[in-house]
Amino acid sequence: MADVEVTKSLSGLLNGIAQMVYYNKREITEELLKNELYPEMPLEEFKALYEKMKGLIKSIATADMDHAQLEAFLTAQTKRQGGIGLSAEQAAALSRFWKSQRVRVRGSLLAQSRWEPSLRGLSWRVDLQTGDSYGNTVHRGPVALMELELGRDGQDSEFVCLEFDETKVNQVLKKMADIQESIDRIVCHT
Amino acid sequence: MLSIGQLVDMQWKLGMAVSSDTCRSLNSPFVSLLLKIVEPSGQICQRAFEMTIPQFQNFHRQFKEMAAVMETV
Numbered sequence: 001m002a003d004v005e006v007t008k009s010l011s012g013l014l015n016g017i018a019q020m021v022y023y024n025k026r027e028i029t030e031e032l033l034k035n036e037l038y039p040e041m042p043l044e045e046f047k048a049l050y051e052k053m054k055g056l057i058k059s060i061a062t063a064d065m066d067h068a069q070l071e072a073f074l075t076a077q078t079k080r081q082g083g084i085g086l087s088a089e090q091a092a093a094l095s096r097f098w099k100s101q102r103v104r105v106r107g108s109l110l111a112q113s114r115w116e117p118s119l120r121g122l123s124w125r126v127d128l129q130t131g132d133s134y135g136n137t138v139h140r141g142p143v144a145l146m147e148l149e150l151g152r153d154g155q156d157s158e159f160v161c162l163e164f165d166e167t168k169v170n171q172v173l174k175k176m177a178d179i180q181e182s183i184d185r186i187v188c189h190t
Numbered sequence: 191m192l193s194i195g196q197l198v199d200m201q202w203k204l205g206m207a208v209s210s211d212t213c214r215s216l217n218s219p220f221v222s223l224l225l226k227i228v229e230p231s232g233q234i235c236q237r238a239f240e241m242t243i244p245q246f247q248n249f250h251r252q253f254k255e256m257a258a259v260m261e262t263v
Contacts, residue, residue: 064215109213116240126259142260150239160237161194168197169257175200176250179221182204
């Protein structure tokens with residue numbers, strides 16, 4: 001293969017691995033990557049390359065390496081003896097890959113580390129009940145309806161619908177102010 | 191059809207995710223809420239969820255807006 005082709009296939013492989021491992025793209029498979037990127041390479045050889053790159057990406061991602069750490073890591077890998085050493089092209093491809101994907105991979109790892117469902121969305125509405133079916137005029141305070149959209153990473157949403165009167169809203173607001181106060185105390189501002 | 195519940199109690203926790211098997215330096219703060227809800231049938235259920243700090247702040251802002259609207263009607 002020409003150099004350009006080698007580089008292209010390599011970055012395709014790295015991005016493919018990221019799609020599978022970090023971005024939940026189930027349609028990407030090891031077999032697909034082999035057929036699309038390395039149709040002529042013997043299967044055993046491809047498997048070894050695939051596992052090697054996957055292992056390296058995992059090490060880089062787990063440590064969330066910055067530029068200097070990555071360069072040191074890759075240099076050490078290129079110096080390893082025997083078939084396990086990294087070629088200069090491979091090191092360059094990994095470096096380019098990580099530069100463009102670091103933020104996204106980290107975002108995905110953070111999402112994976114949340115085990116409770118997360119809040120995907122919310123909507124609310126305030127109602128005023130002015131009469132009932134018996135023709136009476138009703139003087140009840142306003143009522144707020146809130147719908148929370150909750151879901152785990154990679155799963156469908158679940159909706160929770162709640163009704164609040166003013167007292168309840170104020171109780172919740174008080175707790176939220178407490179939470180905000182704790183955040184201000186602990187977190188250097190976001 | 192969704193049933194509309196009423197909030198009985200809300201517990202909260204502010205935590206910091208530090209490290210995990212897939213990421214050694216998570217360092218991401220989060221807010222967990224545990225809602226105790228009474229359903230129209232009278233049954234009590236619990237729902238827990240987590241938010242990042244920006245998500246919580248948006249949630250808080252929406253609640254304040256809602257409270258402001260309730261005061262004006």
